[in-house]
Amino acid sequence: MVEKAADATARATPTSVAHRVRGLSDRAIAWLFIAPTITLLLAINIFPLIWAIYLSFTNYRANRPNAPVQNVGLSNYERVLTDPDIWQAMQATAHFVFWTILLQTVIGFTLAYLIDRKFRGHAFWTTLILIPMMLSPAVVGNFWRFLYEPQIGLFAYAVSLVTGIPTADIQMLGNVSLAPWAIIIVDTWMWTPYVMLICLAGLRSIPDYIYEAAEVDRASAWRQFWSITVPMALPFIMLAVLFRGIENFKMFDMVTLLTGGGPGSITEVASITLKRAAFESWATGRASAFAIVLFVAVFGLANIYVKALNKVKQR
């Protein structure tokens, strides 16, 4: 009886894929299609992550593959969390992330607000503003190293022209108090357009009639800005901050090219410290522990942030 019913069902649905590919159910075919992706993902994402977690509990060194591997328990984590160099690196990262986000959000939103007015030639200016974002970080890093050059660099020349400080004193990359700002300036130059684009999408999503209603309701431009523009664009702004935050937390390429972490270790952000521990000291186990700590920190912060973002979006 049951078989008969199943047969009837099969006959009633002649278009089923199962009938055309003999011996395979729709579900099996679906798995077949996503299997390559899943295999790749497992091989290059999930497995290394699990392997790194394992290594973080050992004294494994990648340059001595034949040395005996011992389980050292939590001592790698202990060293990472008490290492003053690592705390220094975390502070450098926090400084970098905080200021780049602040500057990029403020400037990016302001640019978006101005571009949104649709003045003459706004499309041309939008394209022009977007150019830095399209360059490769390696190119940008090299580029700005020359711009920052005290003797021949345009940056030093321009600053000297405006302030009258001799160019030899404008050691953007060599001075301990200027170098952190040098990398912040370059990152801001490069990524403000990105924040601007997202903010622009936010501003364009606000329908005109809301502003018209506010205008008839006698809301001043100032009040419209704070009670309509900002709250309605806020989810977009927060999204831009999230993207930039995650990106800059793992900043490596541009800083390596600009300062290499120097002078001293003042611009040594976490990822550079990590790279040094892993591929210069070859302390693979300890570096893995550091990587896991970073991962948990970023993941945790991002999660809290996304919860806040969802709350804002649901208002």
Next chain:
Amino acid sequence: MADVVLKNLSKRFGDTQALADLDLSIRDGEFVVLLGPTGAGKTTTLRLIAGLERPDGGRIEIGGRNVAGEAPADRDVAFVFQQYSLYPHMTVYDNLAFPLRAPVRKLANDEVDRRVREIARMVRIDHKLENRSTRLSGGEMQRVAIGRALVRRPAIYLMDEPLSSLDAKLRAELRLELKRIQKELGSTLLYVTHDQVEAMTMADRIGIVAEGRLLQVGTPREIYGDPASLHVAARLGQPHINLLPTDLLPGANPPPGTKTIGARTEHLDIVLDQNANAQIDWIEHLGDQNHLHIRVRDHKLVTLADPYFAIRPGDRISLTLRDPLYFDASGQRLG
């Protein structure tokens, strides 16, 4: 509240003449409805009065003062948009309070609170004051939008098809409520719609608009019973007015120059008669009434009949005109 007078108002968008020399005066406390098809210039008229568009020519007087050059905020008008133009990140309460919190008003907080609650009761949304405005049904959103206009006491309320996006039942309900509230407050109201039922039921006076021109202004009775032109006659009445040649049916007494006779249900007498001039083609049963589709020679007519009127498709009837409307070749009314 104040009189609002429009004189020679004109507005062009690119190649389209949205409004051409529109004259209209709205008396204090009057409910005026502009009725016309999409693109007739109704919304443009409202936006010009509100100051959301600048006129190309003409005067807009509110309380005797020409406001054509003033910003929307200075004109003392309230606007209800066709879309639910609520501030989405605010509660219902904050939406209603928004216009009252304009710094120029300098209203005390408890006065704002009193007015918000009073209006919320009036538009029957007082049970949802703390809800986010995005968590409301369409009908509730539009009540809030109407309420947000009503919390103010402007010179004139401007409403742009506020009920058009609601379902039929809700529309009928809000129609009644809006009329009740307008009477209660004695407010001056200019209301735009393409729905003849809204126009007929709410308006003190109706203005028929087409292609940027105001064709006729009058009470609903005048517009319906005494239309100035074919176009106006065709705007009102359900089913649509039947337009017939002069010699088709008996009973007419057309004045010289008549080109077309307009006949609505009340202009047609039906008598069952085997030797008659007409035949029933089809009957649509609407429950409370029937639509009769009638053929007279090669012309088709639609009229209403009582559901108890014993008649079937194929029956022959004798159809006679009784005081129909006469129009000349240019569509102007005669007689």
